[in-house]
Each structure stands twice: as C-alpha cells, then as structure tokens.
Amino acid sequence: MSTLLFRQVRAEWTKLRTVRRWMLTLLAAAVAMVVMTLLGAAGGSVQHAGGPGDVPPKGPDGKVVRDAFQFVHQEMNGDGTITAHLASLKSLVEDGAPRAKTEPWAKAGIMVKDGLEPGASYVALLSTVGHGVRLQNDFSHDKAVSASGAWLRLTRAGSRFTAYVSSDGTTWTKAGSVTVRGITANAQVGVFSTSPQHSEFERNIGSLGVTDVPAHGVGTFDNVTVTGGIPGKWTGTAVGHSPVFDIPGVGHPGSGGGGGGSSGVKDGSTIAAGMITVTGSGEIGPRPRGSDLVQQGLQGALFGLLVVVAVGSLSMTSEFRHGLVRTTFTALPRRGGVLVAKALVLGTTVFVLSAVALAVAFPLGQSKMRASGFRPPGFPKWGLSDPTALRAIIGSALLVALVAVLAMALGAVFRHSAAAIALVLVVVLVPQILAGALPLGAARFLLSVTPAAGFAVQQSEPHYSFTSDLCLPDDGCYPLSPWAGLAVPCLYVLGAMLLAWWLLRRRDA
Amino acid sequence: MTRELHAEWTKLRTLSSTAWLLLATCALTVLVGALVTAGTRASDGPQDLPKLVLGGVQYGQATMVVLACLVVGAEYGSGTIGPTLVAMPRRLRVFAAKSVVVSGLACVVGVLGVVGSLLVGRVVLSSDGFDSFPLTDGSTLRAAAGTVLYLGLIALLSLGLATALRDSGVAIMVVLSVLYAVPVLTRLLSSDHWKWRLEKYAPMKAGLSVQATKNLAALPLSPWHGLGVLALYALACLCLGALLFRWRDA
Numbered sequence: 001m002s003t004l005l006f007r008q009v010r011a012e013w014t015k016l017r018t019v020r021r022w023m024l025t026l027l028a029a030a031v032a033m034v035v036m037t038l039l040g041a042a043g044g045s046v047q048h049a050g051g052p053g054d055v056p057p058k059g060p061d062g063k064v065v066r067d068a069f070q071f072v073h074q075e076m077n078g079d080g081t082i083t084a085h086l087a088s089l090k091s092l093v094e095d096g097a098p099r100a101k102t103e104p105w106a107k108a109g110i111m112v113k114d115g116l117e118p119g120a121s122y123v124a125l126l127s128t129v130g131h132g133v134r135l136q137n138d139f140s141h142d143k144a145v146s147a148s149g150a151w152l153r154l155t156r157a158g159s160r161f162t163a164y165v166s167s168d169g170t171t172w173t174k175a176g177s178v179t180v181r182g183i184t185a186n187a188q189v190g191v192f193s194t195s196p197q198h199s200e201f202e203r204n205i206g207s208l209g210v211t212d213v214p215a216h217g218v219g220t221f222d223n224v225t226v227t228g229g230i231p232g233k234w235t236g237t238a239v240g241h242s243p244v245f246d247i248p249g250v251g252h253p254g255s256g257g258g259g260g261g262s263s264g265v266k267d268g269s270t271i272a273a274g275m276i277t278v279t280g281s282g283e284i285g286p287r288p289r290g291s292d293l294v295q296q297g298l299q300g301a302l303f304g305l306l307v308v309v310a311v312g313s314l315s316m317t318s319e320f321r322h323g324l325v326r327t328t329f330t331a332l333p334r335r336g337g338v339l340v341a342k343a344l345v346l347g348t349t350v351f352v353l354s355a356v357a358l359a360v361a362f363p364l365g366q367s368k369m370r371a372s373g374f375r376p377p378g379f380p381k382w383g384l385s386d387p388t389a390l391r392a393i394i395g396s397a398l399l400v401a402l403v404a405v406l407a408m409a410l411g412a413v414f415r416h417s418a419a420a421i422a423l424v425l426v427v428v429l430v431p432q433i434l435a436g437a438l439p440l441g442a443a444r445f446l447l448s449v450t451p452a453a454g455f456a457v458q459q460s461e462p463h464y465s466f467t468s469d470l471c472l473p474d475d476g477c478y479p480l481s482p483w484a485g486l487a488v489p490c491l492y493v494l495g496a497m498l499l500a501w502w503l504l505r506r507r508d509a
Numbered sequence: 510m511t512r513e514l515h516a517e518w519t520k521l522r523t524l525s526s527t528a529w530l531l532l533a534t535c536a537l538t539v540l541v542g543a544l545v546t547a548g549t550r551a552s553d554g555p556q557d558l559p560k561l562v563l564g565g566v567q568y569g570q571a572t573m574v575v576l577a578c579l580v581v582g583a584e585y586g587s588g589t590i591g592p593t594l595v596a597m598p599r600r601l602r603v604f605a606a607k608s609v610v611v612s613g614l615a616c617v618v619g620v621l622g623v624v625g626s627l628l629v630g631r632v633v634l635s636s637d638g639f640d641s642f643p644l645t646d647g648s649t650l651r652a653a654a655g656t657v658l659y660l661g662l663i664a665l666l667s668l669g670l671a672t673a674l675r676d677s678g679v680a681i682m683v684v685l686s687v688l689y690a691v692p693v694l695t696r697l698l699s700s701d702h703w704k705w706r707l708e709k710y711a712p713m714k715a716g717l718s719v720q721a722t723k724n725l726a727a728l729p730l731s732p733w734h735g736l737g738v739l740a741l742y743a744l745a746c747l748c749l750g751a752l753l754f755r756w757r758d759a
Contacts, residue, residue, distance in 0.1 A: 040694070299694060302690060303690065306682065307682075309682060310679055310682045317678070321586070418582065418583075418677040418681050421678050421682050422571060422575045422681050422685065425571075425685040425686065425689065426571050426685070430567070430689060432689075433689055434541075434568070436692070438545055438549075442545075442548040
C-alpha cells in the first residue's frame with residue numbers, strides 16, 4: 001500500500017513538474033505574493049506617530065494595553081478581602097439628550113492592583129451595564145461569572161484570587177478564581193468605575209461611519225470593607241489619565257479622553273457617610289484592533305491564492321479533458337490513492353512555495369511600513385523571529401495550499417475547470433465582500449462558516465469580545481481565533497475530498 | 510449578420526448549461542438580495558433601500574461571468590472554434606454576434622432578477638418594519654435600469670477577456686479576481702489615497718454606484734459616471750478581444 005502510494009505520489013509529482021505552464025504559473029503566484037505584499041505595504045502614512053512623551057502603557061506580558069479608570073483605593077498588605085455593595089451603576093453618555101443613551105460596557109466594581117501605574121497587573125470583579133458581572137485580570141483575561149449581583153467580594157490568598165457574588169450581602173456564592181503572580185504583597189485595593197467611549201456606527205454597503213461620544217461610568221458603593229488594609233484611608237486617583245494618549249492609527253479609539261467634558265460631567269470621586277461615588281472614563285483592556293501590521297504585511301497571500309486556484313483545478317480537470325485520466329487509472333487503479341497523491345503533491349508544493357514567498361516578502365513589507373511611520377512606540381515591531389508573525393506566515397501558506405487542494409478536489413467533482421474555479425473563488429472571496437454589506441451578526445456568521453474564515457490566521461491579535469471594540473469586517477477583523485479559523489477551510493477540503501473520492505469511484509472515468 | 514446571430518443563438522440555446530447558469534444568475538440575485546434585506550433591521554439606522562434590495566447582483570454576476578466566458582472559452586476548449594470560423598469566416602461579425610447574444614441574454618436575466626429582487630425585497634422590507642420605497646421613483650428606476658445594464662456590461666467584459674485569453678477557466682479566474690479581489694484588497698490597504706482611488710475606479714465599485722439613491726454627494730463617482738467607468742472597461746476588453754480574435758490564428 002505504502003509503496004503504491006509512493007508510486008502514485010511520484011507519478012503526480014512528475015505530472016506537475018513537467019507541465020511548464022503550471023510551474024510558471026506557480027512561480028508567478030509566488031512573485032505575485034511578494035509584489036502585492038510590497039504594494040500593499042507602500043504608501044501608508046500615519047498622521048500621529050506618537051512622540052516619546054505619550055508612550056502607551058504596557059501590560060504584564062509586555063503588550064500595549066489600555067488602562068484608564070477612576071480608582072478609590074487603600075493599601076492592603078498580604079492576604080485579605082475586599083467587599084463592596086454596588087448600590088447603583090449608571091452610564092452617562094455626553095450627548096445632546098441627557099440619559100438617552102447608555103454604554104453597555106460602562107463598568108464599576110472592586111479591584112486589587114499592583115500599584116497605580118497604568119499597565120500594572122490587576123484582578124477585578126466588576127459589574128457592567130449591559131454584560132453582567134465579570135471577573136477580569138491582566139487586560140486580556142475575562143470570565144462572565146454571573147448575570148447580576150450587587151454585592152461583590154474578592155479574596156486574596158497569596159497569588160490566588162477568589163471572587164464571590166451575592167444579591168443580598170449574606171449568602172455568597174463563589175463566582176470563580178484566578179491565579180495572578182504579578183501582584184506584590186503591597187497591593188492597592190478599592191472600588192473603581194470607568195466607561196469606554198460610546199460608539200455609534202452606520203454601515204451601508206461599502207461605507208462605514210463611526211462616531212465616538214465620550215461617556216462616563218458612575219458607580220455608587222456602600223458597605224465597602226477591607227480586611228488586611230489600613231482602615232479608613234481612602235484615596236481617589238485617576239489611573240492612566242495623564243498624559244492623555246490616543247493610540248495612533250486606531251480607527252475607533254476606545255481609550256477614554258480626559259476627565260470632564262462639555263456636558264459638565266467630571267471624573268472624580270466623593271466619599272461621604274460610608275458612600276463612595278466614583279465617576280470615571282476610559283477602558284481597561286487590550287489594545288484596540290487598529291492597523292494590524294502582520295495582516296497588512298501578508299496581503300500578497302490573497303493574490304497568490306487566486307493564481308493557485310487555477311493550477312489546482314487544472315491539475316485535475318486537464319486529465320479529464322485530455323483523457324489522460326484513463327491512462328492514470330489504468331496504470332494505478334486505486335482511484336482514491338490517485339486523489340490523495342494529487343492532494344499531497346499539490347498541497348506540499350504550493351505550501352513550500354508560498355511559505356518561502358511570504359517569508360521573503362514579510363520583512364521587506366514590514367521595513368517599508370516602518371519607514372512610512374508604522375513604528376514603535378505606537379506600533380509593535382514585527383520580525384520573522386516573532387512566534388505570532390511566524391504563525392501568521394505559516395498559516396497563510398497553509399491557507400493558500402488548502403485552497404489549491406480544494407480547487408483540485410472540486411475539479412474532480414465537476415470535471416470542468418470553469419465550474420471548479422468559479423465555485424472556489426465565490427466561496428473564498430464573496431463572503432469577504434458581502435460581509436461589508438451585511439448587518440454585523442450575519443457578517444460574522446458568514447466569516448465563520450465559509451472558507452474565508454481561514455484568513456483569521458493572518459491576524460496578529462484576536463478580537464476580544466469583552467471590550468467595547470467592534471469586530472468590523474470593514475477593518476479586516478475575522479471573528480474566529482487564528483487556528484479555529486484555519487480549521488474551517490480544512491473541513492471544506494475534507495468534505496470536497498470525500499465527495500471527489502466517492503464520485504471518482506462511482507463514475508466512469 | 511443574421512446568419513451569425515442565428516448560429517450563435519442556436520449554439521447557446523441548445524446547451525443545457527446555459528439555462529442553468531441563467532437560472533442561477535436570476536435566483537442568486539433575488540435570493541441573496543432577499544437574505545441581505547431580511548438580515549437588516551429598521552433599528553440598524555437609515556438605509557438606502559433600493560441599493561440594499563438590489564445587492565444580490567454582487568452574487569448573481571458570478572454565474573453570468575461564467576456563462577459569458579464559456580460562450581467563447583468552451584469553443585476553444587472543445588475545438589468547435591475551427592468549424593465555426595470555417596462556416597462563418599468574417600470573424601468580427603462572429604464576435605459581434607456573440608457579444609449581442611450574450612449581452613442580450615444578460616439584460617433579459619437582469620430585468621427578471623431586478624424585478625424579482627424589487628418585488629421580493631418590498632415584501633421582506635415591510636415585514637422588517639421599514640417603510641417601503643416607491644417603485645416608479647426616478648432614482649429607483651435609475652438603480653433598477655442601471656443594475657440591468659451593469660449585468661450586461663459585466664457579460665461583455667468577460668466575453669472580451671475570455672476571447673483574449675482563449676481559456677474559460679483562466680478567464681473566469683481573472684474576471685472574478687478583478688471583480689471580487691479588488692474590494693477585499695481595498696479594505697486592508699494602508700494608504701488612504703490609494704484606497705480612495707481603488708474605490709473610485711475598481712470595476713465593480715464604480716459600476717455599482719449606479720445603485721445608489723441616497724447620499725449621492727458622498728459617492729466618489731456619480732451613479733451614471735460610475736456605470737460609464739465600467740462601460741469603458743467593458744469596451745477596452747471587447748476591443749482587445751476583437752483585435753486578437755481578428756488577427757490571431759484560431
């Protein structure tokens with residue numbers, strides 16, 4: 001069996017290798033990837049590259065984060081517990097009609113933080129206006145723990161933090177726990193409140209308008225108790241508000257502007273008679289998706305993909321057209337094996353070619369983008385040695401190879417290159433175009449179930465659903481995580497291969 | 510010329526794939542338009558309703574491209590181009606006959622698809638809670654007629670390119686890539702200047718601006734100018750195809 005497969009693979013490799021047109025087309029695909037990557041990287045410009053004075057904060061893992069909120073805090077030495085009753089949580093959107101709009105991600109809650117520097121490690125148990133009670137830590141970790149609950153409690157034991165939620169302050173239910181090692185023994189604990197800007201957007205086919213309105217979160221707490229702290233010494237601090245910064249190149253900055261605004265709402269805190277009222281604005285979370293340099297530096301893959309679709313389908317359909325398939329099946333009668341051998345040869349060849357082409361194009365594109373302003377501190381510097389960039393490159397090459405194999409398998413199904421090419425291009429490209437026209441939910445669905453979902457592997461950062469940022473297809477945001485996204489075209493290839501195998505066995509050649 | 514027209518019409522009519530592709534074009538246009546409309550809620554904000562309803566043509570055009578490319582590509586693939594040219598040696602006339610038949614069919618299917626989309630779309634819209642739009646309004650009529658012409662022009666563009674390339678598979682790939690890949694690229698381009706330029710002059714974007722009925726001032730090209738840009742592309746492809754068809758060995 002294995003020697004037969006080996007013979008089939010060798011036969012297919014000889015067929016692919018000796019048709020000069022295909023080899024030239026494959027080389028053209030590689031060249032197209034490099035050229036289109038460079039073209040896509042050229043000509044960009046950044047209006048605001050970020051001077052040395054407003055360096056965005058970096059989280060515990062070294063990534064750029066947003067960290068802006070109003071914090072009323074005291075010091076807690078070692079282990080201890082903070083309990084608070086969130087009497088009310090309001091969202092104030094600064095707009096013409098007062099109280100007409102609310103920001104669902106306005107939040108207030110209790111927090112243990114490693115100092116007051118923006119970007120310091122933290123654990124927070126917070127309530128949001130529209131998304132329930134959540135346990136968050138270190139900017140990129142989030143867990144929805146409860147739908148409601150006004151009493152919040154956070155207990156520290158070493159590096160273990162346990163959250164409890166209660167609706168009446170007497171019966172507590174454990175809501176979850178996390179281990180965070182980055183918080184030192186002298187931590188700041190207290191209550192906080194904040195709200196990202198309220199974004200409204202209007203989508204039409206091909207056009208997108210986003211308006212950001214400043215918003216404030218107002219949390220009113222009572223019965224705030226801390227064990228292990230110094231009693232009664234509350235201090236109010238606006239964490240991360242000066243200097244005000246905007247991360248450059250971001251379409252819809254979610255990071256809060258400074259305190260105060262035209263409508264007279266001021267960020268700050270009041271402490272009176274056991275009541276603590278905190279008004280804050282800003283966002284605590286990962287950096288918003290802006291210009292994804294990795295994704296932008298791999299655009300050539302799309303064009304290489306278009307070219308290899310032709311080679312993939314022709315490698316199968318030309319056998320039918322010229323009657324060569326009868327010779328092939330006479331020499332090697334195991335038809336399933338022929339299909340597998342073709343897939344292996346085509347897939348491997350295309351993968352190696354695209355991986356090499358993209359690995360060559362990526363550093364060139366990055367240096368070009370750096371030259372036009374996409375450089376630190378506002379933007380991360382990507383090189384071939386970064387695991388994320390490497391994953392995106394290998395993933396893109398895999399995606400191109402998968403689509404080539406899909407075209408081949410569909411070529412066996414239709415026995416006609418026109419139909420196979422048209423179908424592959426339609427299922428890979430059209431969802432991406434249609435996604436710009438559909439309502440968000442339908443667009444995300446489309447980009448999760450069609451082979452276009454595979455492009456998620458090119459994103460350097462996944463979309464975090466627990467922030468106010470929108471995953472807009474118009475910005476090139478794909479809803480799935482990188483590898484889950486790549487699994488979708490894999491399933492399509494598997495399905496097409498099975499169908500092709502069944503039809504090849506059943507049909508006359 | 511009537512002889513050539515008659516021959517081309519017979520060749521196209523007697524292929525079973527023609528009927529299927531035409532049906533698919535019509536069905537996709539109506540169906541996708543209805544789906545997109547059904548997914549939109551009145552609460553999503555004000556919408557350009559005729560454009561929304563007619564959006565299905567973005568899908569339906571794919572099968573039209575396939576048909577137009579096959580009209581000439583299949584003749585080269587199967588070798589019937591030889592007998593065709595022996596029977597009718599005036600090549601430009603053959604090419605003109607092919608163009609007339611294909612664009613005529615595209616327009617007929619376009620009319621069916623557009624009327625179907627508008628009627629189905631109005632039903633869906635009323636169930637979505639939108640106020641319906643008038644059918645005989647000047648801008649709606651322009652969007653409807655423009656969509657029909659758009660489909661015809663896309664068919665001519667594909668025919669011209671397929672004649673130049675002499676292979677239906679490659680021609681389909683090239684046309685669909687130009688139509689669909691350019692908007693995808695535009696999204697990711699880092700330069701706003703180029704983005705804007707591509708949005709203005711890409712064949713699909715420019716041609717479909719004829720569907721706009723609202724906010725015309727914000728368009729990079731006015732509706733008829735946009736369709737004109739597409740017409741120029743189609744004309745260029747037709748000329749290229751005609752020249753090569755005339756001067757090259759078959």
